[in-house]
Amino acid sequence: MSESLSHLRVLDLSRVLAGPWAGQILGDLGAEVIKIERPGAGDDTRSWGPPYMEGTNGKAELSAYFLTANRNKQSLAIDIADPEGQELIRKLVAVSDVVLENFKVDGLKRYGLDYDSLKRINPKIIYCSITGFGQDGPYASRPGYDFLIQAMGGLMSITGQPEGEPGAGPMKVGVALTDIMTGLYATIGVLAALSHRDRTGEGQYVETALLDVQVACLANQAMNYLTTGKSPTRMGNAHPNIVPYQDFPTADGNMVLTVGNDQQFARLCDVLGRTEWASDERFATNRARVANRRTLIPMLRQATVMRSTREWVKVLEGAGVPCGPVNTLGQVFDDPQVLARGMKQTVQHPDLGEVPMVGNPIKLKLTPVTYRNAPPLLGEQSEQVLQQVVGLSSDEIKALRERGVVS
Structure with missing residues (x-):
């Protein structure tokens, strides 16, 4: 079986959740995804714990948060603040199809790794930027985090107990849903740009922002406001348009x-x-x-x-x-329907052993999702990628390690 995106290489410069979520989806669909991380530290979420999954060797560990969005990727640790590191990124871009990044607006421009610079190296590149507020507008320079955007984007104003009831007050959703939805929209944008490139040969710039996505996903609540001029309020678990x-x-819950x-x-x-x-x-x-x-x-x-x-x-x-x-997560992952649909998966890691994973919900009959690789340790595939993709020798890689450019 040929995987849907096995002909593509994705350079994932993103971290935390929205960008990595998009990268993981592309990886699940067969793309080769190279995750670029900071030497010595890596993606911020590597330290977002506990809980951590500890390795069978008693040394290696990965946080549960990092495990969420980084399977089917290779980790290449490069210092992009170093000119030699920047040159390595350019060499990778020359042989890649997609770049994902979620730096602040113009954050990569000072390194010469912005879209305008990289498209001169590879005019067919699809370059996707994810930010909190977008590339323009009065808030463009602000950093954006899911919790903040849930508040500013209106979601918290319609989530939580009604005013006057015990526990009333604005409430965030129990997962970083805005990040996840932004990752989904970013993936859709990348796939649309790839489809355009297939017809025309043109690469293009794709961007999406957490605030834009949160506003878009207010769905019927947004239209309830736009058609009446009246802002919806918190209703607990009740629905504004349907009863009951x-x-x-119940007698027991x-x-x-x-x-x-x-x-x-x-x-x-x-x-x-x-x-x-x-x-x-x-x-x-x-x-x-x-x-x-x-x-x-x-x-x-x-x-x-x-x-x-x-x-x-x-x-x-x-x-x-x-x-x-109303199931607990323990009940969810014991549910026969959830199990029958393959929503509980495992992958093997050389140091961590068997790693549990949440399955991908996309079901493709001819080119199904695959779970090829566990989320990587920091820099786990650095040498492999630099040799096989960039074409460096072992001695060249060793010298880069000694200078702290890669790890």
């Missing part, structure tokens, strides 16, 4: 109901033994249920506490009413 669509208490239409609501009422609710003009349509949620939700809560989560899920699924438990 939230968590409910909680479950989630996601009733998407009136027919599903009628079936829910049958299971609850409250068939009259389905014909009640206050609840018969979703529009009516949204208007009367303050009346309906307490009534539903009184009914759902009468059985356990497992019992409710069984009977409601049998009736065709979408529902499910």
Whole structure:
């Protein structure tokens, strides 16, 4: 089987999450991804722990955070502040297809590694820049982090308990979702640019910003505002446009109901033994249920506490009413559907042994995702890449190591 992107080489100068996430997706799809890191330190997330996964030799270790976004990559440690290091990057660009970077605006220009400089070496290069706020605009020079962008981009204003309830206040999402979505958009942009290059032979500059992505992904909440002029507010786990669509208490915990239409609501009422609710003009349509949620939700809560989560899920699924438990991550990775879909993977590492991985959700029948390499130790493939891709001899690499240019 030929992997989808096995003909491509990606030079990944990014670190932390958004850029590495894009690089990992391209690597999963078969691209050769060379991760450029700082000698001695590497990607910032190598030190973002605990937890760490310790090696079988008792010395090597990788943080769980680094393991998140760096499989299917080779680590090449180069000091890009050194002119010799910059020249090595240029040699790699000459034989690469894609560059990923998430330095500050013009951060690579002082090294001669910006797009305008590198396209003179390789006019076909696809150069993707990821920043917090974009390459222009009044905030362009500011550093951007996921938590900050979740706040500035409006996500935290619609996440958390409603005003006046216990625990009320703005709340971030439990993972760096803006970084991840930015990585996805960056990947889409790179693939679009590669498609254009296939037709025209032209490389191009691609850029995306965390704030842009966060605003774009406000989705229906953004349109709720744009069509009414009224800013949505925090609603806990409730949905602004659909009722009932939230968590409910059970006899032993909680479950989630996601009733998407009136027919599903009628079936829910049958299971609850409250068939009259389905014909009640206050609840018969979703529009009516949204208007009367303050009346309906307490009534539903009184009914759902009468059985356990497992019992409710069984009977409601049998009736065709979408529902499910609120799983811990331990339960998620024991779930038979999650396992059947290959969302729990392992890869072998020479020093770390068997490394657990979260699977890639893309399913391609002819060119499936592969899990070829575990996330690398810092500089693990430096010599290999410098020899096989750049064409340096062992003596030349040794001299570069002695001067601290590579490690």
